Amino acid sequence: MRQSQLFTKTQKEAPSDEEAKNAQLLIRAGYLHKEMAGVYQLLPLGLRVVEKIKQIVREEMNAIDSQEMLATAMQSKEVWERTDRWDDEKVEVWFKSELKAGGEIGFGWSHEEPLANMMKNHIASYKDLPKMIYQFQNKLRNELRAKSGIMRGREFLMKDAYSFADTEEQHEKMYADQQQAYKNVYDRVGIGEDTYMTFAAGGAFTQFSHEFQTVCEAGEDITYICKEKGIAINEEVLEEANLEELGVVRDELVETKTAEVGNIFNFGRHKAEDAGLFYKNSEGERTPVWMGSYGIGITRVMGVVVEKKADEKGLVWPESIAPFKVHLVALNTDDEEISDWAEGVYASLQKQGVEVLFDDRNARPGEKFAESDLLGIPYRVVVSKKGKEAGTFEVVTRATGEVRNLTEEELYADFS
Numbered sequence: 085m086r087q088s089q090l091f092t093k094t095q096k097e098a099p100s101d102e103e104a105k106n107a108q109l110l111i112r113a114g115y116l117h118k119e120m121a122g123v124y125q126l127l128p129l130g131l132r133v134v135e136k137i138k139q140i141v142r143e144e145m146n147a148i149d150s151q152e153m154l155a156t157a158m159q160s161k162e163v164w165e166r167t168d169r170w171d172d173e174k175v176e177v178w179f180k181s182e183l184k185a186g187g188e189i190g191f192g193w194s195h196e197e198p199l200a201n202m203m204k205n206h207i208a209s210y211k212d213l214p215k216m217i218y219q220f221q222n223k224l225r226n227e228l229r230a231k232s233g234i235m236r237g238r239e240f241l242m243k244d245a246y247s248f249a250d251t252e253e254q255h256e257k258m259y260a261d262q263q264q265a266y267k268n269v270y271d272r273v274g275i276g277e278d279t280y281m282t283f284a285a286g287g288a289f290t291q292f293s294h295e296f297q298t299v300c301e302a303g304e305d306i307t308y309i310c311k312e313k314g315i316a317i318n319e320e321v322l323e324e325a326n327l328e329e330l331g332v333v334r335d336e337l338v339e340t341k342t343a344e345v346g347n348i349f350n351f352g353r354h355k356a357e358d359a360g361l362f363y364k365n366s367e368g369e370r371t372p373v374w375m376g377s378y379g380i381g382i383t384r385v386m387g388v389v390v391e392k393k394a395d396e397k398g399l400v401w402p403e404s405i406a407p408f409k410v411h412l413v414a415l416n417t418d419d420e421e422i423s424d425w426a427e428g429v430y431a432s433l434q435k436q437g438v439e440v441l442f443d444d445r446n447a448r449p450g451e452k453f454a455e456s457d458l459l460g461i462p463y464r465v466v467v468s469k470k471g472k473e474a475g476t477f478e479v480v481t482r483a484t485g486e487v488r489n490l491t492e493e494e495l496y497a498d499f500s
C-alpha cells in the first residue's frame with residue numbers, strides 16, 4: 085500500500101478527553117477513530133492488526149475442530165428469561181431496545197444463551213456430540229466506566245466459543261484443548277511470556293474458572309502471581325484453603341496489575357439444563373449437554389500489546405500482528421533516479437510476498453522518520469540518495485533500534 089493513497093492522517097495530539105495510552109497512540113497513528121467514550125472505529129491500519137489477531141485465533145480454533153459461525157447482535161428476551169439473565173439486576177451491562185412492532189430485544193453482550201438455544205436444532209442424540217463452535221463478533225455492553233481505551237469498550241470485538249459434549253471425558257478434553265489453544269494464541273501475538281492462566285471464581289460446575297491475565301500496568305485487575313511456579317490467582321479466590329490446594333503460600337505471591345485477555349468457563353451440565361438443551365444419550369435417556377464457554381477479547385488484546393510494547397516514539401508491533409512487515413521510506417523523491425529505484429524495491433518486495441507500506445510521499449526526512457516510528461511497523465527500509473551512492477539501504481528494526489546497511493541482494497534475502 086502506498087502511503088500517499090492512505091486516507092488516514094497521523095496527528096500530533098490525541099483527543100483531550102482520551103486518557104488511555106493505547107487509544108491515544110492508536111488515534112494519533114491513524115489506526116482508530118474515537119466515535120465516543122468506549123466506542124472506536126477501526127481504520128485501515130487498525131483493521132489490519134485486528135484481522136491478523138483474528139487469523140491467529142481462527143487457526144488455533146480450527147486446529148481443535150471448532151467450527152466458525154456468526155450469530156446476530158439482536159437477541160430474544162425469552163431466551164434470556166429462561167435462564168433468569170434478562171433482568172438488569174442480574175446482568176448490569178445490558179443494552180436493550182423496544183421494537184416498533186411491540187416487544188423488547190437485547191443487544192448481545194454474550195451469546196451463551198442464544199447459541200445453546202440454537203443448538204437444540206442440531207443436537208438430538210449422543211451421535212451429534214462432541215461439537216465446538218466459535219465466532220468473532222462485536223459485543224455491546226453498557227459498561228459504567230470506559231476509560232481504558234480499547235481495553236474496555238462499550239462495543240468491542242470478542243472471539244467466543246462454546247463446547248457441547250455427551251460425556252465428561254469429551255467435555256474435559258475440549259476444555260483442555262481450549263486452554264492449550266489460548267496459550268498458543270497469547271504466545272503468537274507476543275504476550276505469552278507475561279500471560280498467566282489464573283484461578284478465578286465463577287466456576288458454576290468446577291471450583292474455579294480460568295482467566296488469562298497479562299501483566300500490564302494499564303490493566304484493571306489485580307492478580308497474585310508466583311512466577312517461579314507459574315501460578316496465578318485472582319483476588320476473589322485468594323483464601324488459605326485455595327492456596328493450599330494449589331500448592332502455593334501467600335508469601336510467594338506478588339500482587340500484580342493485570343489485564344484479563346481471556347476467560348474460560350466450565351458449566352458442567354447446568355447451563356444446558358437451564359437453557360433446555362437436552363439430547364438422548366447412548367442409553368436413550370433425555371440428558372442435558374455438558375457445556376463450556378471460552379472468550380478472548382480481540383480488541384483488548386490489541387490494546388494490551390500496545391500498552392506493553394510501545395515506547396516514547398510510538399507504537400511497536402510484534403511481527404505476527406503488525407499491519408505491514410516493512411515500512412519502505414523513500415527520501416529525496418524529487419530525484420527521479422531515487423524515486424525509480426524506490427518504486428523498483430517496492431515492486432520486488434511485493435512480488436516476494438512481503439507486506440509493505442510504501443512512504444512514497446514528498447516530505448522532509450525528519451517528518452517521515454517520526455511518523456514511521458509512530459506507526460510501529462517492525463522494519464524500516466530507507467531508500468536515499470546517500471544509500472544509492474553506497475549501493476545500500478538502511479534497515480532499522482523498530483523494536484530494538486538496530487541499524488543495518490544491506491545491499492539490494494541482501495535485503496531480498498533477508499525478507500524472503
Ligand code: ATP
Nearest residue numbers: 227235236237240242344345346347379380381384
Ligand atoms: P471484565 O472483568 O474485564 O469486565 P468479563 O469478565 O466481563 O471481563 P467476559 O464476559 O468473560 O469478560 O468476556 C470475555 C473476554 O472479553 C474478557 O476476558 C476480555 O478479554 C474481553 N472483554 C470483556 N469486556 C470487555 C470490554 N468491555 N472491552 C473489551 N474487551 C472486553
Ligand code: MG
Nearest residue numbers: 177225227236
Ligand atoms: Mg465485564
